[in-house]
Amino acid sequence: MVIVRQHGEAGQLLDISSLLADVDCFFRTDQWQISVESCLGSNALSVEEASFSGLSLSDSEFRSLYRGIYQTIDGRFCGFGEGQRLFELLVVDSSYWEVTGTPAFEAHILATYGAWVQPQ
Template identity: 60%
Template sequence: MVVIRQHGPNSKLFDIASFLADVDQLVPPDTWHITIDQCLGDRALEIEQLTSSGLSLSDGEFRDLYRGIYQTIDGHFVGIASGERVFELLAVDSSFWEVTGSPAFESHMLAAYGVWQRA
């Protein structure tokens, strides 16, 4: 597991929309299992309610549901391919992401987004 920052230079926000290209390139899931405690954007309250106990969706359904969200404050995303967990992304308090996956995926995410450092 590695911990990456959620906010980059010039307050750039790193969130699921940023990560999808990385996921598609390295560990494309066919299913997502998500639990969202708090997020911001279109349908945020609906998504929080729908996923409060966890929700499994196809990749397409997930992207449709989450496309209007610009920030995940607290949420857990598990990518599954062929029945196997291939990665986990955990947003913590709008501060950082815990990223778990293959060594190649973790290294890529760390290099792409930077290590989180407590202020």
């Protein structure tokens, strides 16, 4: 597991929409299990209510549902391919992502987004 920041050097938000391109480079995801406690954007309340206790979606259903969300404050996203868990993306308090996957995927995410450093 690696822990990377959710906000870049220039303050830009690094949310799930940013991470999806990286996911697509490493995995062929056909199923998502998501649980979102809090998010912002179009349809946010519906996403929170539908997924709070966990929701399983196809890749296309997930991307369609999450299209209008621009920030995830607290949530867990697990990607599956052919019935096998491939990776997990956990966002905590709109501060950082805990990313679990293959060593190559984790190394790529760490190099791309940078390690999260706990504020003093």
